[in-house]
Amino acid sequence: MVKGSGEFLRVVLVDTDTARSALLGQALQDQGFEVVERLSPGPSLLAQVARIMPDMIVIDTDSPDRDMLESVSLLSEHNPLPVVMFTDEDDDTVVREAIRSGVSGYIARNTDPDRVRSIMRVAIARFREYQALKDELLQTKSELQTNKMVQKAKKLLVQHKNTTEQEAHQAIIKMSMDQNKSLADVAQNIISVLGMEI
Amino acid sequence: MLDKIKVGFSPLTDSAPLIVAKEEGFFAQEGLDVTLRKEVSWANIRDKLVYGEFDAAHMLAPMLMATTLGLGGVKKPLLTAYSFGLNGNAVSVSNVLYEAMVACEPRLIECPEKTASVLRQVVEARKEQSKAKLRFAVVFPFSMHYYLLNHWLQTAGVDLNEDVEVLVVPPSRVVQALDEGVIDGYCVGEPWNTHAVKRQVGVTIITGYEIWNNAPEKVLAVTEEWAKNNSDIHERMVWALYQASQWIDQAENRPALISYLAMEKYVNAPISSIENALSGQVCNPVCKTCRSVPNFSLPFKHQANFPWQSHAEWILQQMQALGQVSTDFDIKAVVAATYRTDLYRKVLAAHSVSVPSGNSKSEGEHAVPWLSEGYLLGEDLFL
Numbered sequence: 001m002v003k004g005s006g007e008f009l010r011v012v013l014v015d016t017d018t019a020r021s022a023l024l025g026q027a028l029q030d031q032g033f034e035v036v037e038r039l040s041p042g043p044s045l046l047a048q049v050a051r052i053m054p055d056m057i058v059i060d061t062d063s064p065d066r067d068m069l070e071s072v073s074l075l076s077e078h079n080p081l082p083v084v085m086f087t088d089e090d091d092d093t094v095v096r097e098a099i100r101s102g103v104s105g106y107i108a109r110n111t112d113p114d115r116v117r118s119i120m121r122v123a124i125a126r127f128r129e130y131q132a133l134k135d136e137l138l139q140t141k142s143e144l145q146t147n148k149m150v151q152k153a154k155k156l157l158v159q160h161k162n163t164t165e166q167e168a169h170q171a172i173i174k175m176s177m178d179q180n181k182s183l184a185d186v187a188q189n190i191i192s193v194l195g196m197e198i
Numbered sequence: 199m200l201d202k203i204k205v206g207f208s209p210l211t212d213s214a215p216l217i218v219a220k221e222e223g224f225f226a227q228e229g230l231d232v233t234l235r236k237e238v239s240w241a242n243i244r245d246k247l248v249y250g251e252f253d254a255a256h257m258l259a260p261m262l263m264a265t266t267l268g269l270g271g272v273k274k275p276l277l278t279a280y281s282f283g284l285n286g287n288a289v290s291v292s293n294v295l296y297e298a299m300v301a302c303e304p305r306l307i308e309c310p311e312k313t314a315s316v317l318r319q320v321v322e323a324r325k326e327q328s329k330a331k332l333r334f335a336v337v338f339p340f341s342m343h344y345y346l347l348n349h350w351l352q353t354a355g356v357d358l359n360e361d362v363e364v365l366v367v368p369p370s371r372v373v374q375a376l377d378e379g380v381i382d383g384y385c386v387g388e389p390w391n392t393h394a395v396k397r398q399v400g401v402t403i404i405t406g407y408e409i410w411n412n413a414p415e416k417v418l419a420v421t422e423e424w425a426k427n428n429s430d431i432h433e434r435m436v437w438a439l440y441q442a443s444q445w446i447d448q449a450e451n452r453p454a455l456i457s458y459l460a461m462e463k464y465v466n467a468p469i470s471s472i473e474n475a476l477s478g479q480v481c482n483p484v485c486k487t488c489r490s491v492p493n494f495s496l497p498f499k500h501q502a503n504f505p506w507q508s509h510a511e512w513i514l515q516q517m518q519a520l521g522q523v524s525t526d527f528d529i530k531a532v533v534a535a536t537y538r539t540d541l542y543r544k545v546l547a548a549h550s551v552s553v554p555s556g557n558s559k560s561e562g563e564h565a566v567p568w569l570s571e572g573y574l575l576g577e578d579l580f581l
Contacts, residue, residue: 043380070372072366137521137524
């Protein structure tokens with residue numbers, strides 16, 4: 001599968017069973033993915049993944065490291081990666097239901113190779129969608145913080161400079177434009193200067 | 199004929215009510231044939247519950263809300279009518295970090311209340327020396343471990359994002375990760391703190407109980423849909439678990455309990471590592487003297503199995519404060535939908551056990567057990 005830039009998507013496989021991971025690796029390669037490395041599970045996995053910087057990870061569903069890899073994007077803002085699970089249980093309800101609902105990446109052992117490609121594609125799409133949501137949440141959070149700081153700075157200006165709230169607000173916006181600084185930075189400056197005197 | 203149900207669990211000491219209900223026959227008495235399925239990851243437990251492979255699951259309380267809100271995975275309304283008890287977590291650090299902390303405070307092991315400020319001194323010293331941030335592990339992003347670790351650090355002004363690095367390591371792997379130097383410390387449930395100490399890989403410096411007295415931990419999770427279609431089975435399951443929790447609380451049953459938990463198909467940890475959490479002992483590095491924390495884990499007493507909505511509310515507030523979820527939804531509505539005190543009350547009333555009439559209790563106000571409507575409730579102070 002080809003990335004926007006024309007390169008193949010780089011995949012890391014995590015499995016203890018080398019025979020099985022070789023088979024799946026072949027299936028992925030046949031479908032146009034580049035399997036850059038096969039890793040053994042364990043705590044040092046994160047460091048290895050960080051070194052390789054793959055585009056996605058395919059991991060055995062029986063590995064406890066699933067929680068670790070999936071959560072990288074939840075606890076930090078760097079190296080978020082789509083994770084797809086593969087499993088030996090062909091008749092597992094989870095795999096059937098997950099594939100039917102099209103929301104999680106699960107590959108069963110006997111999945112038809114063409115299916116592998118579409119599962120990976122769905123997993124990547126869903127991952128990007130989730131990342132977009134997360135970015136939006138971060139932005140909202142920082143907007144909220146800016147808002148709080150501007151409010152506080154305004155209050156301080158009203159108290160100290162004897163202005164109306166409206167005038168204080170306009171003064172902050174003007175300073176932001178004149179000094180070419182963000183509203184948050186200007187508010188922070190006002191708070192650190194005027195806040196000290198209280 | 200017995201009703202067949204499948205329940206997923208994570209191999210931790212607090213999964214005990216499921217194991218006891220199965221082994222001591224409380225499930226069978228309720229006409230339930232329960233298959234317990236051990237899972238290696240919380241994400242697996244969540245997915246298998248959501249997709250109907252499991253009827254019910256031993257789940258991190260915050261995961262119940264995260265899944266209901268669709269955070270980090272599939273969105274599916276879940277609910278609980280039963281808490282697996284209170285407390286049971288602790289923070290442990292590597293021997294190297296312990297040495298650095300003891301250099302600041304020689305009596306560290308006897309002063310859990312000082313651990314966060316001592317850690318801050320170490321964090322600041324490392325900053326000056328341009329050393330890498332300390333790395334702490336929790337078991338999942340939506341877990342009491344994460345929120346308790348955050349609260350503990352905050353008491354000393356250590357910022358979870360700025361001053362340290364937090365990553366996820368599954369419970370069964372934390373001791374290895376500490377040993378290999380991948381992490382400097384962790385907040386995890388028993389037996390994995392005691393196990394690290396007994397293997398001389400790390401030192402337990404504060405228990406979850408000392409961060410928030412009688413904090414929530416795991417719950418019995420079911421999907422809203424399943425609960426609606428199987429209300430009778432759900433109620434019988436809750437009653438069997440209630441009796442199992444009562445059984446666990448009786449000291450004379452402890453040897454049997456420990457031998458069940460140690461079994462390979464359940465927690466699969468050495469008996470010596472399991473014993474301590476149950477008897478409220480926190481081992482120190484030389485293992486000669488243990489620090490006594492009687493409520494290290496609280497399986498039954500003080501209404502420990504009641505799904506207090508004030509617990510759920512605190513969890514959702516933490517999620518918001520840490521930026522895991524937006525602030526524009528109605529916390530109370532999510533709390534009422536996920537923490538079903540009405541179902542718990544209905545089950546217990548049917549067996550003539552009376553329960554508090556309130557759905558919430560005060561948190562952070564009581565330093566000693568206190569009476570509410572004639573029920574003795576546990577202390578609830580924060581560090």
